[in-house]
Amino acid sequence: MAERNIVEAINSALAEEMEADPRVMVLGLDVGKLGGVFRTTSGLVDRFGAERVVDTPLAEAGIVGASLGLALAGMVPVAEIQFLGFTAQGFHQIGPQLAKYRQRSRGRYHCQVTIRAPFGGGIRSPEFHSDGVEAQFVQSPGIKIVMPSNPYDAKGLLIEAIRDPDPVLFCEPDRLYRGRRSEVPDGAYTVPFGKAQLVREGEQVTLVAWSAAVELCLRAADALVADGISAAVLDLRTLVPLDVETLCAQVAKTGRCVVVHEAPLSAGFGAEISATLMEEVFYDLDAPVARVAAFDVPFPPASLEDYYLPSLDRVVAAVRRTMEA
Amino acid sequence: MAERNIVEAINSALAEEMEADPRVMVLGLDVGKLGGVFRTTSGLVDRFGAERVVDTPLAEAGIVGASLGLALAGMVPVAEIQFLGFTAQGFHQIGPQLAKYRQRSRGRYHCQVTIRAPFGGGIRSPEFHSDGVEAQFVQSPGIKIVMPSNPYDAKGLLIEAIRDPDPVLFCEPDRLYRGRRSEVPDGAYTVPFGKAQLVREGEQVTLVAWSAAVELCLRAADALVADGISAAVLDLRTLVPLDVETLCAQVAKTGRCVVVHEAPLSAGFGAEISATLMEEVFYDLDAPVARVAAFDVPFPPASLEDYYLPSLDRVVAAVRRTMEA
Amino acid sequence: MSPRTAPSKNRAVQARRSVLLADGTIAHGARPRMEEEFLLEALRWMMKSRLYDQKVIALQRQGLFGVYSPGIGQEACIIGSAMAVDPVRDWMVPQYRELMATVHHGLPLEVITAQYLGKIGPARIPEGVKVLPTQVSIAAQLPQATGLAWGLRLRRQDSVVITYVGDGGSSEGDFHEGLNLAGVTRAPIVFFLSNNQWAISTSRKVQTATRNFALRAAGYGFEGVEVDGNDVMAVYDVTCEAVERARSGGGPSLIAAETYRMSFHNTTDNPSRYQDQKDYDEARSRDPIERVQKYLAGLGLWDAKREAQWTEEIREENERAMKMATEAPAPRPEDVFANVYEEPPPRVIRQRADLVDGQGG
Amino acid sequence: MSPRTAPSKNRAVQARRSVLLADGTIAHGARPRMEEEFLLEALRWMMKSRLYDQKVIALQRQGLFGVYSPGIGQEACIIGSAMAVDPVRDWMVPQYRELMATVHHGLPLEVITAQYLGKIGPARIPEGVKVLPTQVSIAAQLPQATGLAWGLRLRRQDSVVITYVGDGGSSEGDFHEGLNLAGVTRAPIVFFLSNNQWAISTSRKVQTATRNFALRAAGYGFEGVEVDGNDVMAVYDVTCEAVERARSGGGPSLIAAETYRMSFHNTTDNPSRYQDQKDYDEARSRDPIERVQKYLAGLGLWDAKREAQWTEEIREENERAMKMATEAPAPRPEDVFANVYEEPPPRVIRQRADLVDGQGG
Ligand SMILES: Cc1ncc(C[n+]2csc(CCOP(=O)(O)OP(=O)(O)O)c2C)c(N)n1
Ligand SMILES: Cc1ncc(C[n+]2csc(CCOP(=O)(O)OP(=O)(O)O)c2C)c(N)n1
Ligand SMILES: [Mg+2]
Numbered sequence A, B: 001m002a003e004r005n006i007v008e009a010i011n012s013a014l015a016e017e018m019e020a021d022p023r024v025m026v027l028g029l030d031v032g033k034l035g036g037v038f039r040t041t042s043g044l045v046d047r048f049g050a051e052r053v054v055d056t057p058l059a060e061a062g063i064v065g066a067s068l069g070l071a072l073a074g075m076v077p078v079a080e081i082q083f084l085g086f087t088a089q090g091f092h093q094i095g096p097q098l099a100k101y102r103q104r105s106r107g108r109y110h111c112q113v114t115i116r117a118p119f120g121g122g123i124r125s126p127e128f129h130s131d132g133v134e135a136q137f138v139q140s141p142g143i144k145i146v147m148p149s150n151p152y153d154a155k156g157l158l159i160e161a162i163r164d165p166d167p168v169l170f171c172e173p174d175r176l177y178r179g180r181r182s183e184v185p186d187g188a189y190t191v192p193f194g195k196a197q198l199v200r201e202g203e204q205v206t207l208v209a210w211s212a213a214v215e216l217c218l219r220a221a222d223a224l225v226a227d228g229i230s231a232a233v234l235d236l237r238t239l240v241p242l243d244v245e246t247l248c249a250q251v252a253k254t255g256r257c258v259v260v261h262e263a264p265l266s267a268g269f270g271a272e273i274s275a276t277l278m279e280e281v282f283y284d285l286d287a288p289v290a291r292v293a294a295f296d297v298p299f300p301p302a303s304l305e306d307y308y309l310p311s312l313d314r315v316v317a318a319v320r321r322t323m324e325a
Numbered sequence C, D: 001m002s003p004r005t006a007p008s009k010n011r012a013v014q015a016r017r018s019v020l021l022a023d024g025t026i027a028h029g030a031r032p033r034m035e036e037e038f039l040l041e042a043l044r045w046m047m048k049s050r051l052y053d054q055k056v057i058a059l060q061r062q063g064l065f066g067v068y069s070p071g072i073g074q075e076a077c078i079i080g081s082a083m084a085v086d087p088v089r090d091w092m093v094p095q096y097r098e099l100m101a102t103v104h105h106g107l108p109l110e111v112i113t114a115q116y117l118g119k120i121g122p123a124r125i126p127e128g129v130k131v132l133p134t135q136v137s138i139a140a141q142l143p144q145a146t147g148l149a150w151g152l153r154l155r156r157q158d159s160v161v162i163t164y165v166g167d168g169g170s171s172e173g174d175f176h177e178g179l180n181l182a183g184v185t186r187a188p189i190v191f192f193l194s195n196n197q198w199a200i201s202t203s204r205k206v207q208t209a210t211r212n213f214a215l216r217a218a219g220y221g222f223e224g225v226e227v228d229g230n231d232v233m234a235v236y237d238v239t240c241e242a243v244e245r246a247r248s249g250g251g252p253s254l255i256a257a258e259t260y261r262m263s264f265h266n267t268t269d270n271p272s273r274y275q276d277q278k279d280y281d282e283a284r285s286r287d288p289i290e291r292v293q294k295y296l297a298g299l300g301l302w303d304a305k306r307e308a309q310w311t312e313e314i315r316e317e318n319e320r321a322m323k324m325a326t327e328a329p330a331p332r333p334e335d336v337f338a339n340v341y342e343e344p345p346p347r348v349i350r351q352r353a354d355l356v357d358g359q360g361g
């Protein structure tokens, strides 16, 4: 077993699926010789040729729309949108088309398409590159939304995504791309969608997160030990499908919950978590579910991102307040 | 005072603002001679000329992007997107540009732009025409989101929107366009943003809604009288800014709350309402806040919309369950 | 066939193609590809298209049909283009107005009718029929069609894609992205632009300042050709050429067909608010069906009797399809959840159960 | 000025313009608009641009500057175009690589530098400077620029808009929608396309199959012209003509300037992964600055001494601006909330208070 970071885990998932299935192809901006701006597709064009690893024109709607058509032709496209914020340019090809195409065609066609996109703050990116807009797609049912937080999951979830007959939006936490390596097996394996993972046990409060915020929550849980607070951390892994069962069972157990995400507070996916808990485990709650999120303003210039994003201090403070409530 | 329906109220707001301020202009698809597919802009081109009432090419991103530029030139554009679902084509010009332009320019520029768009089910529209995607824009801070439910508010909120120095997305409930007329004064008046309105008093439970769902809630409240249930109906009017104060005070009073919307359940704006109530008035709740919404699938063909959208029965049933909880 | 003026290498676009003139005579020097037998077949399909539209409009007025956009006046585009592709090998990616083209391509009329009636199962495109669903989101089909054509080539299939777009749709970003990508990938595709002069109430004159939509092709590095879109023989010719080019590895083409929407945008529209009667009358004088009938009459192949007989036969055919569609099972409430996911998420399964229970109880 | 071959009415686009050749001589028959004094001014600006880029790259390597896209190799486009517009009347809508054009247009170098340093107030474009903010969302500026030009005309201002886009940006839907709308409204605008052959690592060869970006203009009903983008005299000429056309009501123009990105895409990029050294070397031999220096040297207006002196002076100027930007106040935490709403919603005001309290405590 090899130690890999997320970039390597993703590269390995792509290479293995391309090896195993000649229909799998990669397309997007700079995915060829450059290997992607973060090098996630590094080496693929040399190995699989320019017919299957395609540098496309700079046109996000074109990339997504073409992927839909490629899938109907029997290919299995894995499209890269250079940054999640630029899914906006292809928005009308994602929710209203890709996600809806099975329904639109009364089930005659389906779209086995994966859209990969890095996102997230913390690496001093230029404007639009950090925007965490995952919740916007939840209102477009038909597409699954996958948010890995670590190398093992990144590989297993990506292989699951590529093999899923339905479209998947696969959001990669660029802040963690070259972060801590962990054991990532060679060879194909899948991590199922809709199965949240308890990444840290804890008795008194559950921190719920996905993507890079999981790492933040783990740090917060560590810090809280000093206060004598035992915090569990639940990694949702996928927003659609949502693992309501594990979420509710876990929060019912601790009676307290703090949701953490890097997108703005209002109508972020944290709201859905809180509302779901309200409906399902209201009577098991010892305190109101709290949210820690970015503020309700656009992502600021990188010089200010540390104040904008949920910080360790804000998470810890929210947990303390929840414990006292 | 005249009795007007929503179409007439909107037409009157546009005409009066164009009369009062020569910078105000209307642009979009078919807003000229046709007067818009729903006739909301009827007669304006005759009155104000083709320079100020402009049939544009069929290009939503172009319409929004051009409106931004027109505003920077000192015009006050009121753009129509023919149906809210087609904001998807201009998505990248709305959240990342229009909403963010004041911040992007460090405050040097602002965008006095109103985007009007009809939406909503119940009138057997073709695909995409009914999609209620208002919540998607809440994750794009910087733009206000206005959801009138009746003729009086439609006019007053639209005038407020046109005069607001910041961009506004103004969503019109097409199902109610030619519904019940009500008193709508001639002459300009405004309805302020961020002030929810209690449209029906009630003691035991609060129904929270916006746009066409308000009418549904009013019918539900009527129906519930037979069960001896006294339901209040709160019309949020604007999602951004959200009137947290009135919402919380009202729900705290009744102790029970059901949120109703026509968009899909998951990550709909109902989630934000529930999460906000969780955070603010948890200890005043006698029962968990419930949500009644469309299901988590794409808007179906019109033949099925009555099953998809929240029905009177589903709202009434949810209130009954909430009363028993 | 012969363009009005000789094509010149120096011009970005060839002169407008014309074969069968509005008065039913053959343009000077034109040598039509369509032989008489075939032209009769084309006429029958054109009449079928018009008669179907007329029937639907009547039904819609009685509340028996959904919102519908007729192809009246555009039958030469609809049929001439469809006859140039091979239903066995080639794929068709429609917008919404070229309904009878998809029927010509193998989609049963009762199936597409069932779609307008809001049916689910009975509206599913049958396996083997190489047609994509009607597209209501203007121009969204174009990058999809490019991807399809590109993918078919990657899959080593001997297939060409034909896709339709309107003068309105030509302004969307998707038009640009779809065509540019087709140029880059040299995808085997034909973009058929039906310039019917209107996008709802918006005149082609304010849709774009270009003289000619075919000029756009040069900006994507492939062939553009303008054609009299009311001339089924010319439409057939230029489409055949484009299909051959695509099939032989010559890449995409853009066909700009000049036609006229001789009816309303759709059944909710009222063109008297914006359309000049003169323009309409002028268009009527260039009717694509009448000119074929005149030409065939000149050859002794068409007369009032034959017209009456065909009309009768086609009406019956169309009505049979409509009856089938009407009688096909209506959707059930739980069909709200049909065809969204291969395996629906638990939350959706629960919602479905709630709906079914609610209905049951 | 003189195009290489005579423009022909039959061609959709005029032949590529060229005035000052790579070897520093004037093209046969060309009559430059730029006089010597003015060319010296252009040279000084071009040198300023390159020296600034070099300084920024050095600083960035020390972690003292944000992600930055230099204009090295494109100075003739940047300066030749900027000199053709009037900072008092005309508006400039940039992308990001033409930074020195905005400075020429009146944006103080310390202000745009402060933007890259993440400052807020000090990075605000001063009142009266007719420049819009740097645009990172590729091609999003184009419909905006069209709207601005259209609006300025509606407001009866005597203003022309110049906006920039790259070869990459030319593929975005916004390019199409922005240019088409400009054609329809006959907005007073110049679209300046800097074809530097790269969009990050994506070669212009796979960006589009068109021979020539200027061909696109015909599809929107206005003028397109191709120009040697390393030739400041030709760039100036064609931009002046386009500006005059716009100002006199002749509508938009598309200028396709052929140049070469002689550096990396931005400071995070590594072109050795994808760029052929030969291409780069070939481009170096067409350096836009060197050819001006050669030409002026031939006239006795340039020598090593003058070069050393100017370099020294410009470096000082640039460093003064950088110092001002560096010393300008850093943002405060609560600036997260600055410049979003004229009147922030209560929820945002509360969030701001929470942040400030958290910081205070
Ligand atoms: C993206 C999008 N915007 C707006 C509409 C509303 N709409 C439906 S048809 C139409 C006009 C289309 O005109 P054209 O492309 O010329 O096709 P035609 O109807 O003439 O066949 C419009 C604006 C839509 N369906 N999709
Ligand atoms: C909509 C969008 N997609 C992708 C990116 C990422 N990106 C930044 S610069 C760039 C290349 C732009 O190339 P070009 O338009 O030729 O301009 P140049 O950098 O060569 O000046 C890309 C793809 C972006 N900023 N915006
Ligand atoms: Mg049309």
Ligand SMILES: [Mg+2]
Pocket: D166, D167, D168, D194, D195, D196, D197, D198, D199, D200
């Ligand atoms: Mg470039």
